[in-house]
Amino acid sequence: MPKITYIEHTGKEHTVEVATGLTVMEGAIKNLVPGIDADCGGACACATCHVYVDAAFAAKTGEKSDMEQTMLDFANEVNETSRLSCQIKVTPELDGLVVRLPASQH
Amino acid sequence: MAGMVVIGAGQAASQLVASLRTEGYAAPITVVGDEPYPPYQRPPLSKKFLSGELAEDRLYIRPAEFYEQAGAALMLGVRATRVDLEAKTVTLATGDRLAYETLAFTTGSRVRRLTTPGADLPGIFYLRGIADVKAIQPHFQAGKRIVIVGGGYIGLEVAAVAAKRGLKVTVVEALERCLQRVTSKLMSDFFEGVHREAGVTILTSTGVHGFKAGANGTVIVETAGPQLEADLVVAGIGILPEQEVAQAAGLVCENGIVVDEFARASDPNVYAIGDCSNHPNPLLGRRLRLESVQNAIDQAKAAAAAICGKPKPYAEVPWFWSDQYDLKLQIAGLSMLGDDLVVRGDPASRKFAAFYLRAGAVAAVDAVNAAPEYMIGRMMIAQKKQVDPAKLADPSVPMKALMG
Numbered sequence: 279m280p281k282i283t284y285i286e287h288t289g290k291e292h293t294v295e296v297a298t299g300l301t302v303m304e305g306a307i308k309n310l311v312p313g314i315d316a317d318c319g320g321a322c323a324c325a326t327c328h329v330y331v332d333a334a335f336a337a338k339t340g341e342k343s344d345m346e347q348t349m350l351d352f353a354n355e356v357n358e359t360s361r362l363s364c365q366i367k368v369t370p371e372l373d374g375l376v377v378r379l380p381a382s383q384h
Numbered sequence: 385m386a387g388m389v390v391i392g393a394g395q396a397a398s399q400l401v402a403s404l405r406t407e408g409y410a411a412p413i414t415v416v417g418d419e420p421y422p423p424y425q426r427p428p429l430s431k432k433f434l435s436g437e438l439a440e441d442r443l444y445i446r447p448a449e450f451y452e453q454a455g456a457a458l459m460l461g462v463r464a465t466r467v468d469l470e471a472k473t474v475t476l477a478t479g480d481r482l483a484y485e486t487l488a489f490t491t492g493s494r495v496r497r498l499t500t501p502g503a504d505l506p507g508i509f510y511l512r513g514i515a516d517v518k519a520i521q522p523h524f525q526a527g528k529r530i531v532i533v534g535g536g537y538i539g540l541e542v543a544a545v546a547a548k549r550g551l552k553v554t555v556v557e558a559l560e561r562c563l564q565r566v567t568s569k570l571m572s573d574f575f576e577g578v579h580r581e582a583g584v585t586i587l588t589s590t591g592v593h594g595f596k597a598g599a600n601g602t603v604i605v606e607t608a609g610p611q612l613e614a615d616l617v618v619a620g621i622g623i624l625p626e627q628e629v630a631q632a633a634g635l636v637c638e639n640g641i642v643v644d645e646f647a648r649a650s651d652p653n654v655y656a657i658g659d660c661s662n663h664p665n666p667l668l669g670r671r672l673r674l675e676s677v678q679n680a681i682d683q684a685k686a687a688a689a690a691i692c693g694k695p696k697p698y699a700e701v702p703w704f705w706s707d708q709y710d711l712k713l714q715i716a717g718l719s720m721l722g723d724d725l726v727v728r729g730d731p732a733s734r735k736f737a738a739f740y741l742r743a744g745a746v747a748a749v750d751a752v753n754a755a756p757e758y759m760i761g762r763m764m765i766a767q768k769k770q771v772d773p774a775k776l777a778d779p780s781v782p783m784k785a786l787m788g
Contacts, residue, residue: 300442304442307445307446307447308447309447310446310447310449310450310453317677317678317681318427318677318705319425319427319428319445319677321427321428321705321707321712322712323703323705323712323714324678324703325759344755345712345753345755348755348756348759349755349759351755351756351759352755352756352759352760
């Protein structure tokens with residue numbers, strides 16, 4: 279299973295295995311990583327699963343849909359590496375993925 | 385120590401456990417749920433779970449280890465039957481009794497059932513829980529005829545999944561239009577059009593009079609219009625607050641368990657959260673009973689804060705969503721509170737928003753594939769933002785500019 283490292287805004291790291299086919303958001307929830315609320319459960323409706331994707335993986339995490347981009351426009355502390363983790367499907371290529379969590383979701 | 389007992393194991397219960405521990409609640413927590421499943425998300429039931437795109441374990445809101453680590457015992461598949469407010473006990477269907485210091489009702493709602501003759505025939509289903517969907521799924525095959533009673537969100541979401549699967553779909557709605565109780569005629573017309581384009585037959589102003597067994601296990605649906613033959617019937621005619629145990633205990637109930645802005649019921653040791661609660665919303669200036677994930681989550685947070693001695697009123701703009709075909713409908717506020725309708729974008733493009741204004745301020749928005757309109761609309765509602773209707777209606781004026 280691909281390994282994903284979630285880094286809390288405090289710097290605390292959680293490296294966990296996430297089954298392919300799940301989303302990066304689900305990987306955090308299943309492994310009790312704090313800082314990803316995902317109120318809507320992955321429907322791209324709430325922007326509470328915001329993460330920063332490590333630059334090395336930007337291409338591998340796929341393109342943002344228009345819906346995701348516009349939802350992100352209204353999240354807090356957004357930058358060019360921002361993604362909604364419910365919209366990133368875990369694939370074998372994402373083994374080693376590092377995502378950081380914003381302080382605002384703490 | 386008696387600690388906290390939570391009756392109902394859904395979205396609100398899961399959030400309450402999480403928020404209680406975040407807020408520093410140290411006593412034991414016991415969650416009692418009548419379904420055999422840990423807290424799970426209901427919105428996908430009529431969408432990706434029905435279609436088979438989402439497996440059951442992906443519905444679970446949090447993994448089992450979460451509850452273990454939080455020191456919350458899940459008692460599943462057992463119903464709470466009685467609450468004694470004096471003795472501070474909850475009696476279960478097994479006869480067991482749990483003592484509590486603080487009690488929360490997160491009982492949610494149950495489906496309104498058909499009362500017409502023949503409504504108990506096999507082949508007639510409701511959609512509220514995992515078990516309901518599992519019962520429907522074997523019949524959900526291309527070519528089968530499905531009659532959906534009720535053109536609300538559940539009915540239309542089921543219609544969308546069924547049409548995509550290749551079933552022959554008929555929606556029967558007693559009112560003049562689908563979604564009549566929840567949105568404007570513009571939105572109803574739009575969604576009816578989308579469904580008709582997808583091959584769904586929609587019969588409005590058509591009450592159902594009764595059901596009869598047809599040949600080969602089919603169901604004959606007798607309506608105010610044509611008689612319909614169905615391989616399966618799904619009824620989505622609304623839900624009712626699950627308040628009987630609370631009411632029998634003597635708690636004030638009126639279209640839900642009546643609570644204050646801190647989710648406190650009429651007994652100082654009792655809270656009610658989510659679909660089952662009737663609560664005041666200071667932003668909207670009225671009492672509400674909401675059937676939504678947002679309400680379950682945000683009210684649970686407010687209840688947890690109050691229980692831990694840090695009361696913060698629950699005052700959020702309600703929000704909802706619905707997925708049908710390629711459309712994401714995002715809703716903020718309550719459109720019934722608006723007087724004037726402003727449409728931004730062309731419905732024919734399948735990307736537009738309907739704003740509902742009250743005294744010049746945005747009271748609600750229904751946004752179809754239009755996230756900026758939804759997100760900014762939500763902020764505008766919270767701020768009771770006065771807007772120029774002409775600018776709001778002009779898609780060339782960015783939404784962000786209207787907030788300035």
